[in-house]
Amino acid sequence: MSDINPRSTDHAEYRQGVRDVCARFGSAYWQEVDSRAGYPEAFVKALTDAGWLAALIPTEYGGGGMSVTEASVILEEINRSGANSGACHAQMYIMGTLLRHGSAEQKRRYLPAIANGELRLQSFAVTEPSAGTDTTKIKTVAERRGDRYVVNGQKIWISRVQHSDLMLLLARTTPIADVKKKSDGLSVFLIDLEGAESRGLRVRPIRNMVNHETNEVFFDDFEVPAANLVGEEGKGFRYILDGMNAERILIAAECIGDGYWFIDRARKYATERIVFDRPIGENQGVQFPIARAYANVRAADLMRYEAARLYDAGEPCGAEANLAKLLAADASWESANVCLQTHGGLGFAAEYDVERKFRETRLYQVAPLSTNLILSHLGEHVLEMPRSF
Numbered sequence: 174m175s176d177i178n179p180r181s182t183d184h185a186e187y188r189q190g191v192r193d194v195c196a197r198f199g200s201a202y203w204q205e206v207d208s209r210a211g212y213p214e215a216f217v218k219a220l221t222d223a224g225w226l227a228a229l230i231p232t233e234y235g236g237g238g239m240s241v242t243e244a245s246v247i248l249e250e251i252n253r254s255g256a257n258s259g260a261c262h263a264q265m266y267i268m269g270t271l272l273r274h275g276s277a278e279q280k281r282r283y284l285p286a287i288a289n290g291e292l293r294l295q296s297f298a299v300t301e302p303s304a305g306t307d308t309t310k311i312k313t314v315a316e317r318r319g320d321r322y323v324v325n326g327q328k329i330w331i332s333r334v335q336h337s338d339l340m341l342l343l344a345r346t347t348p349i350a351d352v353k354k355k356s357d358g359l360s361v362f363l364i365d366l367e368g369a370e371s372r373g374l375r376v377r378p379i380r381n382m383v384n385h386e387t388n389e390v391f392f393d394d395f396e397v398p399a400a401n402l403v404g405e406e407g408k409g410f411r412y413i414l415d416g417m418n419a420e421r422i423l424i425a426a427e428c429i430g431d432g433y434w435f436i437d438r439a440r441k442y443a444t445e446r447i448v449f450d451r452p453i454g455e456n457q458g459v460q461f462p463i464a465r466a467y468a469n470v471r472a473a474d475l476m477r478y479e480a481a482r483l484y485d486a487g488e489p490c491g492a493e494a495n496l497a498k499l500l501a502a503d504a505s506w507e508s509a510n511v512c513l514q515t516h517g518g519l520g521f522a523a524e525y526d527v528e529r530k531f532r533e534t535r536l537y538q539v540a541p542l543s544t545n546l547i548l549s550h551l552g553e554h555v556l557e558m559p560r561s562f
């Protein structure tokens with residue numbers, strides 16, 4: 174069967190390089206990791222060693238110096254191979270905050286080690302149980318005392334903490350009552366996780382629907398050297414927002430990879446499975462939903478490339494980045510549903526991988542950002558309708 178992605182030869186060298194790494198980690202590998210709720214350490218190490226996770230780090234710091242378009246192709250290929258970028262995508266883009274806002278000393282110290290995989294910066298602590306999506310209401314505080322900050326508070330859904338050396342933390346440094354804008358007074362810190370549990374940081378894993386290492390994190394008089402503040406105190410919320418467009422484009426590309434994977438599996442099974450003496454794909458009731466899901470993946474893919482093109486050209490791309498994430502997450506979810514339905518009972522069998530990928534792609538409707546938040550961005554900022562929150 175021919176390739177259903179007409180752009181699968183764009184950036185051919187990168188795509189092939191990623192495919193070569195992923196080919197070493199087939200179904201059996203992912204099923205084994207999933208069954209023991211393990212972390213795909215060998216897979217992440219192989220991608221790191223091949224340099225793919227350092228794509229966005231400038232070459233002067235030992236990274237790949239690639240564009241967001243090129244980086245998006247890497248994540249697309251990972252998901253299209255049947256793997257899950259969620260285990261490692263953050264290593265690719267969290268460092269963006271450090272790159273854009275960190276001091277020369279911080280960049281010199283950390284970026285080369287992140288690029289070569291010596292240090293993993295793939296934990297990003299923003300969400301809190303009481304604030305949820307309303308990030309400016311976070312209650313974790315970092316109080317300056319001499320040459321350090323003392324952090325107290327609680328985070329939830331903080332992923333990959335147990336497989337990171339460094340964490341990027343958002344905490345309030347000025348009480349919300351004392352700032353003009355509620356988005357002021359938040360700051361970003363680089364947390365060294367080495368031995369952190371003996372210094373007041375507690376990590377409680379959360380069992381969840383996907384095989385995804387995510388945790389509750391508690392800070393109890395946890396000290397952070399003032400030198401680990403990233404950028405200026407009080408401007409952290411803006412720094413986090415700065416990274417959102419790139420993140421949305423990259424996540425959209427993962428969804429596109431999933432979408433093509435599901436469509437591939439569905440069309441193959443629909444062609445091979447014989448019921449009532451003919452392939453089930455001969456029935457339009459089976460064929461048309463697959464064709465429709467494919468149309469939606471292709472359309473979302475165009476928006477992803479458009480958003481990435483604008484981003485790489487340094488042009489405003491907020492609308493397109495949000496549209497790409499929305500359309501791609503919807504298309505991958507539709508494809509997942511269609512693929513599972515096409516497989517009938519076997520869609521539920523772990524050995525077909527469909528149920529695992531189904532669970533994984535469902536997450537994109539909620540994290541890193543829930544669909545309603547994207548719709549509200551489009552409604553308010555693009556369509557200029559009244560603000561809802």
Ligand SMILES: Cc1cc2nc3c(=O)[nH]c(=O)nc-3n(C[C@H](O)[C@H](O)[C@H](O)COP(=O)(O)OP(=O)(O)OC[C@H]3O[C@@H](n4cnc5c(N)ncnc54)[C@H](O)[C@@H]3O)c2cc1C
Pocket residue numbers: 296297298299300304305306307329330331332333381383385387536539540541542543544545546549561562
């Ligand atoms: C597996 C997993 C991994 C994660 N990893 C991380 C991580 O590494 N770091 C991190 O900081 N966070 C992480 N998150 C958190 C994730 O970003 C949040 O779950 C997500 O942003 C939604 O926030 P919430 O769960 O608090 O939902 P809530 O804010 O409680 O919202 C619940 C629902 O209501 C909707 N809603 C809320 N307010 C409105 C409104 N005004 N209008 C319309 N709809 C609304 C939301 O869209 C959502 O569907 C992770 C989550 C999961 C599940």
